[in-house]
Amino acid sequence: GAGVSQTPSNKVTEKGKYVELRCDPISGHTALYWYRQSLGQGPEFLIYFQGTGAADDSGLPNDRFFAVRPEGSVSTLKIQRTERGDSAVYLCASSPFRDRGYNEQFFGPGTRLTVL
Template sequence: GAGVSQTPSNKVTEKGKYVELRCDPISGHTALYWYRQSLGQGPEFLIYFQGTGAADDSGLPNDRFFAVRPEGSVSTLKIQRTERGDSAVYLCASSPGGTGMNSPLHFGNGTRLTVT
């Protein structure tokens, strides 16, 4: 079946612009996660949704970053007033949900964001 889909695969934007990154999780997966991977680093947790609500947004770096998942499926990560330091690969993952960590994460291929 289809995996986690992220669009666009690449996004180049100018400093100060607004961007939206989209994630289509695996059908039926209730949990959705956003991570950010900077060059030479491992992924860093940003936000976690269980259904429509953000259950944990402790990883969002500042109030320029916001994410939504209005119908409990597709999620959009929104970045306002982009800065060059926001350049990274943004990864989305989904899992069937449930308790504990028995539900494995399925990652998308990521969106590479470049802020010029």
């Protein structure tokens, strides 16, 4: 079946511009996560959705970053006034919801964002 997809695969923008990154989770997965992987680092958590609501946004670095998931499926990560330090691979993951036990997170291929 289809896995997690992310578009675009690459995005080059200029400092100060606005960007949107899209994630299509696996059908039926209620949990959706955004991570950011900077060069030489592991993925770092940004925000987690359960359904339509952001259950945990403690990883968003500042108020330039915002994410939505209006219908509980596709999610968009929005970055305003981009800075060169925002350059990274942005990873999306989804998982089915269970009320106990670990739920495996399935990752998309990522969007590589380059801010010039």
